[in-house]
Amino acid sequence: MIQHRFFDDYVKAWKTGKIVLNKERILLIAYLEKNIMTRDDLYFDEQKIDDYIAYTEKFFFKTAAYQRFIVPFIFLYEEDTGEPYFDEFFITIGRGGGKNGFLSSLGGFLISDLHGVENYDISIVANSEDQARTSFDEVHKMIYDNSLDDIYYNKKSIIRNYDTNSTLRFRTSNAKTKDGGREGAIFYDEIHFFENGEIVDVFSGGLGKVSGGREFKVGTNGTLREGYYDEMLKRSMAILKGEVLDERLFPFISRLDNVKEMEKPELWSKANPMLDEDTSYARILQGKIMRDYKKLKRAPSGRLAFISKRMNLPEVDMQKSVASKDEMDATARPIPDTTYMPGVFSLDFASIRDFAAVGALFKDNNTGDYIWKTHSFALRNYLDAAKLEPPIEEWAHEGLLTILEEPSINPRHVVNWFVEMREETGINIICADNYKMEFIRPLLEAEGFEVNTIRNPRASHALLSSRVEDMFANHKIIYGENPLMRWYTWNVYVNVKKDGNREYLKKDEHRRKTDGFMALIHALYLSAEHLDIEESEFMLDELVF
Structure with a gap:
């Protein structure tokens, strides 16, 4: 002892x-x-x-x-x-x-x-x-x-x-x-x-x-x-x-243990133990924090800085970010068995010279959970030139993405991923941005896939924003242990336009990739028609009499 x-x-x-x-x-x-x-x-x-x-x-x-x-x-x-x-x-x-x-x-x-x-x-x-x-x-x-x-x-x-x-x-x-x-x-x-x-x-x-x-x-x-x-x-x-x-x-x-404690000054020392001291510095610090707190009524835009810096909590600005830290953490739940769940495919890429993301979205109609299985492809030349900060090589080693030694992303990699996933899931429908789909659409259709396109992706964001907010707020979206997908999501901000409609944009045009999140949005575009069905009905369709 x-x-x-x-x-x-x-x-x-x-x-x-x-x-x-x-x-x-x-x-x-x-x-x-x-x-x-x-x-x-x-x-x-x-x-x-x-x-x-x-x-x-x-x-x-x-x-x-x-x-x-x-x-x-x-x-x-x-x-x-x-x-x-x-x-x-x-x-x-x-x-x-x-x-x-x-x-x-x-x-x-x-x-x-x-x-x-x-x-x-x-x-x-x-x-x-x-x-x-x-x-x-x-x-x-x-x-x-x-x-x-x-x-x-x-x-x-x-x-x-x-x-x-x-x-x-x-x-x-x-x-x-x-x-x-x-x-x-x-x-x-x-x-x-x-x-x-x-x-x-x-x-x-x-x-x-x-x-x-x-x-x-x-x-x-x-x-x-x-x-x-x-x-x-x-x-x-x-x-x-x-x-x-x-x-x-x-x-x-x-x-703080939770953001609600921000409203109780007697608990602020949970975040700042200097407030426990009986010193002039501690009293001055308490006064400064109190003034910052009172300013929030007049200037609520300061809430993010107050919570993150004064209360030491990882809250993000909900006017800009898709999800809070707690909501993002909830996406890391283990991926359940999706064998009997309805699903759709989707893909997104900014350019065939950097990243491409593919994915399969499933819905558990018993729990209301969406399950997102995704993979990405990235060019070695782009990674070497862009010098992205996240541990891309580590994520590649974990199987979350494939690094390609090619001048541009060969569309066969994307097509082959869908073909292999179709063998596993039975899914045959794919959704993507109409403009970006043109060069790969013939290859997919040649493999027998049903291809759906979105003519105006940003307009679809307004239609889907409530569904997206509900998914994250109520912990209805599951990524599994996928830091690459969380990175994609953190890189997106919600832009509220003058008409009140929302659109999902990149926080940084060059260094923050969003392909995986945009692929998820494309899949959600088909969710109402193809995923929101009773699991029992889906299973009956699969039975062979």
């Missing part, structure tokens, strides 16, 4: 009602109590913990309770190796919660003789130089203000501690031009801007060459979905729910 007073103090404050915790922090406490505090092969380095607190409160700020809760686990070591048990920290809290200050004090301490590890270099990595410099500049200023030039080599681009020869520097997240070095620690700031884990993979490659390697990944929720932030959330929840037991990730997630 191990214990630490900062951990005990935090748990006691929660159990006695002095602070309120969101469900993820409650799960974290339970995880630590069950899997960490019961061990006898780990130990807290009390000296380093006390030195860090003293160092921070002398040169930076008075530590908050949530920071003191985290700190002991930064300096939790294995008895046999002397290495940190947790080598990765994910810290996400609402804006104003002191994330950058925490990184600043950690950066200054970890390169100091109080930490005592030689050549313990630290890189602060962010999407922009301004953000990467935030914590670096705070350490630079601290050294200048306290006249510590005899201890630190303190320049605008690098800080070095003379005793340990450890450095602190900032980097921008350009994975194509940076290489991992020999870092002791890497701070990833504002990870909600990372579209994937490519930059993390590059910089993390330098870890392990110096004792005590650690990664700190911090951020507040943003509007980018299916990016690296969401990936970290999924990893964290798997740990907190006990689904994964061998991870060395310490996940500190502070957010």
Whole structure:
């Protein structure tokens, strides 16, 4: 058994009602109590913990309770190796919660003789130089203000501690031009801007060459979905729910439990634990958040920023996005047996020189669920030139799409997919955009398919918008575990025209593909006629007497 007073103090404050915790922090406490505090092969380095607190409160700020809760686990070591048990920290809290200050004090301490590890270099990595410099500049200023030039080599681009020869520097997240070095620690700031884990993979490659390697990944929720932030959330929840037991990730997630709690200021500390403090900064922060909240009555367009940045919840702007984060998550349910369900085929492509998406839409008329099975084709030349951010190669390896080494997409790939799926499903009807169908229509008809076309696809969007909203809002659409399809869907925004009709458009014309979603829309165009029938009637049609 191990214990630490900062951990005990935090748990006691929660159990006695002095602070309120969101469900993820409650799960974290339970995880630590069950899997960490019961061990006898780990130990807290009390000296380093006390030195860090003293160092921070002398040169930076008075530590908050949530920071003191985290700190002991930064300096939790294995008895046999002397290495940190947790080598990765994910810290996400609402804006104003002191994330950058925490990184600043950690950066200054970890390169100091109080930490005592030689050549313990630290890189602060962010999407922009301004953000990467935030914590670096705070350490630079601290050294200048306290006249510590005899201890630190303190320049605008690098800080070095003379005793340990450890450095602190900032980097921008350009994975194509940076290489991992020999870092002791890497701070990833504002990870909600990372579209994937490519930059993390590059910089993390330098870890392990110096004792005590650690990664700190911090951020507040943003509007980018299916990016690296969401990936970290999924990893964290798997740990907190006990689904994964061998991870060395310490996940500190502070957010509201649901969007309705936004209306209760007494619960805002669930998202921002700095509000638990009895300090002038906490009172100023509370006032600022309250003013932002009251502005929403006059300017409701600020709701997205308030919920995502202040309350740290992944809500998306429903005037622009097809579905909320929760609704999108619900699409990942396992695909059921579609053997006896009615279905239709569809396809979409922006150009035969980039992507094409094909799919089969089924409907379970007992539950009202739609099931979407889809595949995509993408040209290698296009992928190399476009340099799309999502993990296309990984998705190809998972069988969600096929990468073609051709000058343009050979229509036989599309035709063959439908022929093979017809053998499996019995479906023979296909729907697509009339204009894009002309070059492939003869090939499909030669295979005996019934081809339906939509002459004005955008006009059909207005007809289908209510059905689409109902599918997502009531969790009636199932993609299965298909991040490619979720990416397609996130890349679409709903444009409300002056006449009130809606149309589905790309958020970015070049870098955000939507082919899979548009293929789904085409299939829905036929749903009323071909899918909305009683399952019993469908099965009777299949019987041979």
